[in-house]
Amino acid sequence: MSFQELTAIELREAIASRRISSVEAVEAVLAQIDRLEPTVGAFISLFREEALTRARDVDRRIAAGAPVGPLAGLPVAVKDVMCTSFGATTCGSRILENFHAPYDATAVRKLLEADAVIVGKTNMDEFAMGSSTENSGLKKTVNPWATDRVPGGSSGGSAAAVAGRLCPVTLGSDTGGSIRQPASFCGVVGLKPTYGRVSRYGLVAYGSSLDQIGPFGRTVADVALMLNVIAGHDAADSTSVDETMAPVPDCLAELDKPVEGLKLGVVPAFNAGAEPAVQAAIDAAIEVYRGAGAEIVEIAMPHLDYAIAAYYVIATAEASSNLARYDGVHYGHRTANPADYVEVYSKSREEAFGAEVKRRIMLGTYALSSGYYDAYYLKALKVRNLIRGDFVKAFEQCDAIVSPVAPTTAFKFGEKMNDPLQMYLSDIYTISANLAGIPGVSVPCGLDENNLPIGLQLLTPAFSEAKLLRVARLFEAATDWHTKKPALVE
Amino acid sequence: MSGLSYKVIVGLEIHVQLCTKTKMFCGCELSFGEEANSRVCPVCLGMPGSLPVMNGQAVEYAMRAALALNCEVAPFTKWDRKSYYYPDLPKNYQISQYDLPLGNGGYIEIPQADGQTKRIRLIRAHLEEDAGKNLHTAGNYSQVDLNRAGTPLLEIVTEPDMSSADEVRALAVELQRIMRYLGVSEGDMQKGHMRFEPNINLVITRPDGEFKTPIAEIKNLNSFRALERSVAYEIERQLDEFIETGVTLQMGNKSTRGWNDDEQVTVLQREKEEAHDYRYFPDPDLVPVTTTPEWLEQIKAQVCELPLHKQLRYVNEYGLSDYDAGVLTAERATADFFEATVASGGDPKRVCNLLSQVGLKLANERGCDLSGLGIEPAPVAELAQMTDTGTVSATAASTILEAMVETGKGPEALAEELNLVQKSDAGELEGMVDAVLAENPQVVEQIKSGDKKSKKAMGFLLGQVMQRTKGQANPKVVSEILGRKFN
Numbered sequence: 001m002s003f004q005e006l007t008a009i010e011l012r013e014a015i016a017s018r019r020i021s022s023v024e025a026v027e028a029v030l031a032q033i034d035r036l037e038p039t040v041g042a043f044i045s046l047f048r049e050e051a052l053t054r055a056r057d058v059d060r061r062i063a064a065g066a067p068v069g070p071l072a073g074l075p076v077a078v079k080d081v082m083c084t085s086f087g088a089t090t091c092g093s094r095i096l097e098n099f100h101a102p103y104d105a106t107a108v109r110k111l112l113e114a115d116a117v118i119v120g121k122t123n124m125d126e127f128a129m130g131s132s133t134e135n136s137g138l139k140k141t142v143n144p145w146a147t148d149r150v151p152g153g154s155s156g157g158s159a160a161a162v163a164g165r166l167c168p169v170t171l172g173s174d175t176g177g178s179i180r181q182p183a184s185f186c187g188v189v190g191l192k193p194t195y196g197r198v199s200r201y202g203l204v205a206y207g208s209s210l211d212q213i214g215p216f217g218r219t220v221a222d223v224a225l226m227l228n229v230i231a232g233h234d235a236a237d238s239t240s241v242d243e244t245m246a247p248v249p250d251c252l253a254e255l256d257k258p259v260e261g262l263k264l265g266v267v268p269a270f271n272a273g274a275e276p277a278v279q280a281a282i283d284a285a286i287e288v289y290r291g292a293g294a295e296i297v298e299i300a301m302p303h304l305d306y307a308i309a310a311y312y313v314i315a316t317a318e319a320s321s322n323l324a325r326y327d328g329v330h331y332g333h334r335t336a337n338p339a340d341y342v343e344v345y346s347k348s349r350e351e352a353f354g355a356e357v358k359r360r361i362m363l364g365t366y367a368l369s370s371g372y373y374d375a376y377y378l379k380a381l382k383v384r385n386l387i388r389g390d391f392v393k394a395f396e397q398c399d400a401i402v403s404p405v406a407p408t409t410a411f412k413f414g415e416k417m418n419d420p421l422q423m424y425l426s427d428i429y430t431i432s433a434n435l436a437g438i439p440g441v442s443v444p445c446g447l448d449e450n451n452l453p454i455g456l457q458l459l460t461p462a463f464s465e466a467k468l469l470r471v472a473r474l475f476e477a478a479t480d481w482h483t484k485k486p487a488l489v490e
Numbered sequence: 491m492s493g494l495s496y497k498v499i500v501g502l503e504i505h506v507q508l509c510t511k512t513k514m515f516c517g518c519e520l521s522f523g524e525e526a527n528s529r530v531c532p533v534c535l536g537m538p539g540s541l542p543v544m545n546g547q548a549v550e551y552a553m554r555a556a557l558a559l560n561c562e563v564a565p566f567t568k569w570d571r572k573s574y575y576y577p578d579l580p581k582n583y584q585i586s587q588y589d590l591p592l593g594n595g596g597y598i599e600i601p602q603a604d605g606q607t608k609r610i611r612l613i614r615a616h617l618e619e620d621a622g623k624n625l626h627t628a629g630n631y632s633q634v635d636l637n638r639a640g641t642p643l644l645e646i647v648t649e650p651d652m653s654s655a656d657e658v659r660a661l662a663v664e665l666q667r668i669m670r671y672l673g674v675s676e677g678d679m680q681k682g683h684m685r686f687e688p689n690i691n692l693v694i695t696r697p698d699g700e701f702k703t704p705i706a707e708i709k710n711l712n713s714f715r716a717l718e719r720s721v722a723y724e725i726e727r728q729l730d731e732f733i734e735t736g737v738t739l740q741m742g743n744k745s746t747r748g749w750n751d752d753e754q755v756t757v758l759q760r761e762k763e764e765a766h767d768y769r770y771f772p773d774p775d776l777v778p779v780t781t782t783p784e785w786l787e788q789i790k791a792q793v794c795e796l797p798l799h800k801q802l803r804y805v806n807e808y809g810l811s812d813y814d815a816g817v818l819t820a821e822r823a824t825a826d827f828f829e830a831t832v833a834s835g836g837d838p839k840r841v842c843n844l845l846s847q848v849g850l851k852l853a854n855e856r857g858c859d860l861s862g863l864g865i866e867p868a869p870v871a872e873l874a875q876m877t878d879t880g881t882v883s884a885t886a887a888s889t890i891l892e893a894m895v896e897t898g899k900g901p902e903a904l905a906e907e908l909n910l911v912q913k914s915d916a917g918e919l920e921g922m923v924d925a926v927l928a929e930n931p932q933v934v935e936q937i938k939s940g941d942k943k944s945k946k947a948m949g950f951l952l953g954q955v956m957q958r959t960k961g962q963a964n965p966k967v968v969s970e971i972l973g974r975k976f977n
Contacts, residue, residue, distance in 0.1 A: 203538075
């Protein structure tokens with residue numbers, strides 16, 4: 001039996017029932033990494049010895065009949081934007097290349113408390129800014145489906161790791177589509193939970209009001225398993241939601257239960273503009289739902305046209321402030337021979353930040369500047385409220401909104417690097433969920449003429465992840481797209 | 491220069507350090523004098539991924555202060571990031587409050603020489619986090635100590651309502667007293683708990699018109715003396731400068747000056763006002779604060795009578811001197827003890843004397859306040875009453891109060907034990923008076939003859955009686971008996 005083909009759910013059950021050991025599972029993952037990582041380049045750091053030590057410990061406890069967590073012995077990986085008290089936390093940036101955090105992010109701590117085995121940290125666009133992982137200052141990650149193509153981004157490493165069977169489940173972060181879009185490009189399931197559902201403590205901030213941690217897996221059940229573990233209120237994050245207001249659901253419990261009287265919303269204007277193959281796959285997916293008894297309703301989202309503009313003002317404004325701390329004074333890269341303290345700042349930042357990060361810092365700084373604040377930042381906040389309102393109205397008419405995740409399938413390296421606006425447009429379908437704070441998931445729904453995966457996006461109201469995943473599972477159960485795998489892993 | 495008059499205009503910005511247990515947005519304890527960077531955590535170090543969590547106690551202290559300063563407390567307030575780069579600011583932004591400060595408007599009453607008060611209006615009061623400290627030790631580098639980073643500060647901004655260095659000082663002193671009364675700040679100047687930045691200029695009137703001198707802001711003053719002297723110096727300097735150069739207030743010619751304590755002069759730091767763009771925007775890591783009416787009521791109940799009001803009331807209600815009232819109201823513990831003792835039936839003046847002359851001296855020696863002396867207000871009131879009724883003399887009362895502090899015993903028991911009960915029995919004392927008169931016939935004659943030394947002679951006789959009773963005779967009763975003998 002090939003362990004790589006087991007889902008996380010199957011694997012943890014096999015480990016818990018001692019059919020295989022955690023050590024065997026981790027060794028299998030490491031063997032796959034040995035075989036494919038030189039090609040895929042998903043990881044910034046690997047913790048081989050530590051992972052095996054931890055796996056042995058979990059095996060011992062299982063053998064002793066001691067209580068273990070819900071992810072006991074399961075190999076996992078996290079995007080290198082989450083702080084870990086072990087190894088480096090680079091955010092894909094040369095400015096933090098040698099930064100070692102003194103603490104674990106809450107989501108990381110929860111994985112460890114659930115007895116997961118963290119095997120490595122994955123590559124990403126620098127500070128999660130990008131849609132192709134090409135902005136990583138440290139390494140190149142390729143799409144396991146086509147090595148001349150990008151894995152998507154910014155959580156490209158986490159998506160590629162799952163698609164390449166380098167790890168059964170991983171965590172990423174999603175500010176404007178950074179989980180869903182690479183999930184779509186790599187043919188895996190990616191979930192962005194509701195803003196406030198998962199603690200951001202220890203998640204290195206890009207756009208604080210948009211950032212959210214979420215899981216990747218090959219099945220809907222696998223991401224449900226992961227969400228169950230990482231969700232919940234955290235006193236260390238003021239924006240994480242009080243569980244008395246929004247209790248954390250058990251997303252696995254009723255996953256296979258169909259949603260009664262499911263109404264799916266389609267935004268006609270939303271779906272236009274996608275490549276024909278993508279469009280066809282989404283249309284086919286809608287037919288699958290219709291065939292399963294869902295009612296399809298057309299809904300209007302009048303302010304969606306302004307989502308990208310609003311997003312790039314808000315996200316960059318927050319980023320310009322969030323990234324101010326990387327100044328060479330306290331940690332991270334410091335320029336070699338500064339003439340004065342101002343040069344410590346200017347040269348350290350100039351030397352170690354990549355072009356896209358600099359571009360966004362400048363955009364955000366401009367948007368917050370005196371005299372421009374009202375015209376840009378304040379206006380963007382107003383647009384954001386209107387978009388929130390659009391979703392509230394839309395969800396009065398339907399349970400979930402269905403759309404493509406991205407207008408295209410995975411593009412080639414370099415194709416959009418010189419045209420930032422084109423790159424920004426790859427987030428067109430995903431961004432509005434971040435602005436509205438609602439959950440969204442990407443599930444595989446087809447392959448294009450180049451055998452590249454296509455993702456279906458489903459959006460539901462805030463804090464309805466259990467329902468969202470049930471709607472996603474309904475599609476997954478009716479199709480076999482999630483069983484397709486890249487030639488690389490055959 | 492003849493025909494020239496001027497008016498001084500001063501506004502103040504004050505940073506008050508709140509005495510919360512922990513910092514504004516993390517769980518680190520407040521620090522003073524600890525080893526550098528020993529009271530820090532990922533949050534106040536501004537480490538990647540760390541997030542601030544608001545300290546509710548700091549907000550409540552700020553609300554208490556705002557209410558006491560007559561501010562309007564905002565029903566909805568929020569946190570904003572103020573961006574600037576400086577090595578002592580780990581995130582390179584400070585979490586502060588911009589367009590929705592916790593407190594709006596308000597005023598502080600300050601005492602004036604004529605016994606009246608003057609109202610200094612406030613513009614706003616808001617909460618923010620302090621920065622760390624840059625240490626310029628040796629070599630061509632500096633070090634940063636972040637123990638102070640994240641300490642909660644209340645920034646109070648006044649209208650330019652002060653018109654002399656005296657008034658500026660009075661405001662500073664009054665604010666310190668208020669903050670201490672409210673229990674929201676220790677107000678320890680040595681520890682930098684209060685830092686002042688006055689903005690000063692003059693309106694000069696000459697026969698040829700009215701002229702305003704450029705505004706100077708003096709940075710970071712942390713003693714009343716430096717505050718008062720720097721303002722006084724700046725007034726003279728601006729006057730001289732105007733006479734010499736005629737320079738007047740223009741857009742952008744506000745300057746920043748520092749106070750050189752050795753030379754007792756202000757020194758120019760920045761000639762032109764820099765066009766700072768702090769790029770304020772709401773901090774997305776924190777949630778806005780709604781001050782509900784119920785919460786406000788709860789905080790209002792924690793606001794006590796303000797010291798200046800108390801001081802004036804002591805003068806008017808109890809007939810104390812302004813000086814005594816000032817001594818009793820300098821610290822809240824003193825005023826509270828005083829009022830409790832008066833409420834227990836002690837005569838205010840008598841209690842004032844006991845507390846200000848004995849109680850505060852003992853407290854000072856022990857490094858505590860009156861409440862730390864281990865005595866209760868009721869026995870002190872009893873002691874005051876014993877003095878009123880002549881059971882003990884005023885001098886004896888002081889001795890008894892000291893003994894009360896030493897032993898914890900009650901005043902009556904101590905009066906007996908120390909033989910300090912006065913003999914007031916007229917019959918017994920009359921016999922002694924008669925004996926003294928019999929022993930001193932010349933003196934008696936002197937008095938009877940109406941000699942101009944008779945007053946002194948009466949004193950001598952009183953002294954003889956006191957001697958016979960080893961000082962325990964009530965001098966008032968003895969005087970009465972003596973008086974009767976010569977009528």
